[in-house]
Amino acid sequence: MPGRPRYRLRTPSTGRELVLDAEPGKVYTDRETGEELEVVGIVLPLPPSQSRLPWAVENLRFCTWCDQLAQRDLNDCPTCGRRMAPLAS
Numbered sequence: 001m002p003g004r005p006r007y008r009l010r011t012p013s014t015g016r017e018l019v020l021d022a023e024p025g026k027v028y029t030d031r032e033t034g035e036e037l038e039v040v041g042i043v044l045p046l047p048p049s050q051s052r053l054p055w056a057v058e059n060l061r062f063c064t065w066c067d068q069l070a071q072r073d074l075n076d077c078p079t080c081g082r083r084m085a086p087l088a089s
Contacts, residue, residue, distance in 0.1 A: 005046055006054075009037035019043055019054070050074055061087065 007022040011030040017040065022028065028037045044055040051071035053059040060069045063077040064085040070077050077084050 006043040008040040008043055010040045011035055012038055045071065049078065051078075 004021045004023065006019055008017055008019050009022070009028055010017045011033060013033060013035060014030075016030070016032075018037075020028075022039075029035065030037055045051055045053075049071075051074050053071040053073050055069075055071070059072050061072050061084070062068070063070050063080060063082070065082045066077060066080040068077065068079040070079070070084065072087065075083060
């Protein structure tokens with residue numbers, strides 16, 4: 001699990017976005033246009049979460065024990081620590 005947070009970066013002219021583990025102070029440029037990418041936001045969850053999925057509706061589910069939201073790729077609830085029920089197929 002990486003220790004760096006993930007950021008959403010955008011090319012100003014095209015609006016194209018990408019998500020990557022960025023280093024503070026480093027300048028990232030767009031491969032096609034050569035423009036400097038601007039930071040749009042930080043992607044949740046922040047380290048030290050066990051999940052790499054961003055917090056989005058399609059990536060979340062409710063814990064069967066405490067009814068709190070957790071990422072779909074986790075087996076144990078980050079809130080109560082209990083094992084969650086398997087996902088329906």
